[in-house]
Amino acid sequence: DTEVTQTPKHLVMGMTNKKSLKCEQHMGHRAMYWYKQKAKKPPELMFVYSYEKLSINESVPSRFSPECPNSSLLNLHLHALQPEDSALYLCASSPWGVGGKETQYFGPGTRLLVL
Amino acid sequence: GQQLNQSPQSMFIQEGEDVSMNCTSSSIFNTWLWYKQDPGEGPVLLIALYKAGELTSNGRLTAQFGITRKDSFLNISASIPSDVGIYFCAGHYFGNEKLTFGTGTRLTIIP
Numbered sequence: 001d002t003e004v005t006q007t008p009k010h011l012v013m014g015m016t017n018k019k020s021l022k023c024e025q026h027m028g029h030r031a032m033y034w035y036k037q038k039a040k041k042p043p044e045l046m047f048v049y050s051y052e053k054l055s056i057n058e059s060v061p062s063r064f065s066p067e068c069p070n071s072s073l074l075n076l077h078l079h080a081l082q083p084e085d086s087a088l089y090l091c092a093s094s095p096w097g098v099g100g101k102e103t104q105y106f107g108p109g110t111r112l113l114v115l
Numbered sequence: 116g117q118q119l120n121q122s123p124q125s126m127f128i129q130e131g132e133d134v135s136m137n138c139t140s141s142s143i144f145n146t147w148l149w150y151k152q153d154p155g156e157g158p159v160l161l162i163a164l165y166k167a168g169e170l171t172s173n174g175r176l177t178a179q180f181g182i183t184r185k186d187s188f189l190n191i192s193a194s195i196p197s198d199v200g201i202y203f204c205a206g207h208y209f210g211n212e213k214l215t216f217g218t219g220t221r222l223t224i225i226p
Contacts, residue, residue, distance in 0.1 A: 004157075042118060042203055042216035043158070056212050090157050101165055102146045102207035104214060106157035 003027075004107035006091050012113045015081060021110045023074040023091030032074040033104065034066060035090040043090055043106075049074060081114045088112075121204055121217030129225050134191040136220040138204035146207040147187035148214070149178050153200045161202075162189070191222075199224050 004025045013019050023032065031050045035043035048056035049068040057066075063085075065077040074091055091107040121138045128134060138147070146165055150158035162173050164180035164187060171178055177190045187204055204217035 006157075040201075040219070040221075042219055045213055048212050050212070088155070088157075092157075102214065103148065103160065103163050104205075105160055106150075109155070109157045111155060 004091055004093050004105050006089075006107035006110050008110060009108065010111045010113075012115065013078065013081065014115055015083075017081075018077070018079045020078065021076040021089055021091075021112075023076075023107055024072055025093040025105075026072055027093065027095065027105075028071075029093035029095045029105075030071070031094040031096070032068065033092040033094070034074065034076050035092065035106075037088045037090055037109070047076075078112075081112075083114050086112055086114045117215050119204060119206060119215055119217040121220055123220060124218065125221040125223070127223045127225055128194055130194060130196060132194050134194055134198070134222060135188065136202060137186060137188045138206070138217045139186045140206055140215070141185070143184035143208070144206035144215075145184075145209040147178070147180050148205040148207070149176075149187070149189050150203045150205065151200050152203065158203060194222075194224060196224055198222060 007022045033048050034046040037043045045058050046060045047066045052068045063080050067075040088109045088111055090109045092104045094104045119138050119140050148163050149161045151161055152158040162171050162178040167184050168182050169180040175192045179188045202220045205214040207214050
């Protein structure tokens with residue numbers, strides 16, 4: 001089973017709201033990722049967690065705050081977003097952790113609309 | 116960030132035709148991954164390649180890891196309507212923490 005789950009599937013929020021995206025995998029994967037994807041473009045990396053520690057922040061604005069409560073869960077906390085942050089947010093996980101053979105499995109994504 | 120050159124950008128084919136697409140890079144990779152993405156969904160891993168020259172099949176899909184380690188190819192035989200979507204390649208270099216994605220190939224099947 002290579003399933004990564006994400007909730008919610010869709011999210012509409014105002015610019016003053018606070019919301020969270022959730023991601024879960026039960027495959028024992030050691031690395032988890034957040035990506036942002038705009039229409040017709042490839043995914044853009046935002047954050048990488050390796051062994052539950054943040055290893056990469058791709059200069060993401062502080063209105064996006066990641067959290068890894070345990071090895072199976074990854075959250076993305078959203079606050080004071082802008083309309084241009086509207087996108088598909090993807091979570092991914094990898095069994096090997098960084099530095100090894102790379103095979104990333106993606107979740108279905110959360111479609112975010114910021115009004 | 117860097118993106119891989121993926122071609123063609125889009126394809127319009129009839130059902131039953133074979134499809135070929137490729138990805139090229141200016142630098143070498145240790146891993147090539149091929150994904151398919153349907154609208155509003157996450158990318159689904161189709162094939163993973165880990166060795167230069169490797170040829171791997173998954174049903175009607177066949178992918179190859181180029182000998183130079185700077186390119187990869189994906190072929191789809193006898194296309195069917197569910198093959199419609201965007202195909203992304205992604206390369207990974209050992210020790211790097213990131214994937215580098217191709218620009219995508221959009222496949223459309225003409226009735």
